[in-house]
Amino acid sequence: MQNRLLIVTSAIALLTVGAGGAAAQQLIRPNTTVAGSLDSRDPVSSTGGHFERWRIDAEPGEMVVLRMNSGEFDPLLQIGRSAPGGQFRELASDDDGAGYPNALLQYRATEGGTYEVRATSFGSGGYGGYSLSRSTQAYGASGLPIDIGGYIDLDDPVDADGRHYEAYRFALTNQQVIRIRQESDDVDTYVMLGLVRDNGEWIGLFHDDDSGGGLNSEFNYQAVSDEIFEVRASTYGAGSTGSYRLTVEDVSATPDGGMRPGMITGGWLANNDNPDGEGRYIEYRTFYAVAGQHMTVTLRSDEFDAYMRVGQWSNGAFHEMWSDDDSGGGTTGYDAQTSFVAPFTGIYTVVVTSFGANEQGLFSLEVAAY
Incomplete structure (x- = not known):
């Protein structure tokens, strides 16, 4: 999984296409939703699931956010480019970023041009219909509240203390007060709030382990300037994995x-x-x-x-x-x-x-x- 940016999608136009061959030629434009269906005739991806190909065009540095939903199988998204010889070179992927089982992938294009998007399933035998949405937004910018489920696994990024985490970004204004809570029945949660500089440096501001009771983490934070923040849902012990629910809500000027x-x-x-x-x-x-x-x-x-x-x-x-x-x-x-x-x-x-x-x-x- 990749770090994720939670996006509130704007106006959506629906495009419907057929199986993998047709989808391979379909361009997904910003703020657009397309639909497809996986079946046994589609090619098989490196994850073992059948997939359909889509393509997007992106400018250098452009943020691309893709969301894949399905009520029939566990979606998995991959984005990449074709290497010399035609092999697919994956640049980013996501499984449960939109809350199990749906996928939410964030990728900042390092180069301009055309990218291939593969809509597939987490495991083999995943068939059925799905929707695939594309959103483009500048660095930061989710609306509150955030209420999302996820699963921390060993494919997630690792911080300097060896903890795997999943990350979400949102904007706050000066003096805004928020409550952040991470809950889990599986793992001892550890939630962190910080800033990510343009060079990728993480600046930690707050963290909590058990203030939410039991295995749960919770704290309030009051912003002192207009900033884009990143909250990291993690575990207290390095190498731990499990499901969680993360909420971030605005509680400004209230009890x-x-x-x-x-x-x-x-x-x-x-x-x-x-x-x-x-x-x-x-x-x-x-x-x-x-x-x-x-x-x-x-x-x-x-x-x-x-x-x-x-x-x-x-x-x-x-x-x-x-x-x-x-x-x-x-x-x-x-x-x-x-x-x-x-x-x-x-x-x-x-x-x-x-x-x-x-x-x-x-x-x-x-x-x-x-």
Whole structure:
């Protein structure tokens, strides 16, 4: 499977063609859907399934998004070009990117010209009708909410820590708050949020393992600028495989935009978290308060000297309103706690960090109202 870009497809025109021979000559234009049917007369692909050929024209650097749906077999999409001698050279493929069993393939054309698309099945013996849609869109750009199922396997990309993942991109505006949740009954989920630079560099911003309860991961994030983000659905253990469901929803300026009074959330301050420029690592949490509420926020850790800053994001910058080092006491005497009367109704942000540089470990954060 490949990294995927979730696309909201625009106006669709339907074209219907016959079997493989006719499809081989059919050009799929942007924002168009075609239909076909696999049967035993079609040629056999490298995956063992019968396939039909289609072709697309693309400009250098153009994003090509293809979606294949079928209610009769497990679709598999391949895109490639013909090598000298006529052999098919695959450039990208996808099996379950649109949620099992449908395929969603993203490919950025490195060269201009004609590409071959093969519509096939995941295994042998897959026959029946299907639809194949093409969408073209600039880097980034899915609408919210995202609610999609997938399956992490050993063919998926691997990050620097050896975890296989499947990725989805979407746009956020400054101050927008989202909730990201990854659920699974098969694997210990691990969800990550970050940015991908034009050179392909991954910039990790947030991650979570078990805050969603059980094997599930969940966190809220508040954007501080207009950006294209990538969420990666992964597993806590390297080499793990299994099914999952990923949801990303906009919870801006609502009680669901952050922790509610009475909630406790956990985390792990680690050296792959956000640096603060002074050798400390940072994680962020958000909570919702109503103007006039008496609030108490407590950061606890038995593994590092907890330090907390509370404030809000405005115009792309964090504005501190309260901070604390050791007022929470605790088993080590190093827990942080601050109490205040909420001056406005909305989302507040907690900067979770340590008092000293390079400190790491588990923590819990509690928000209470009186």
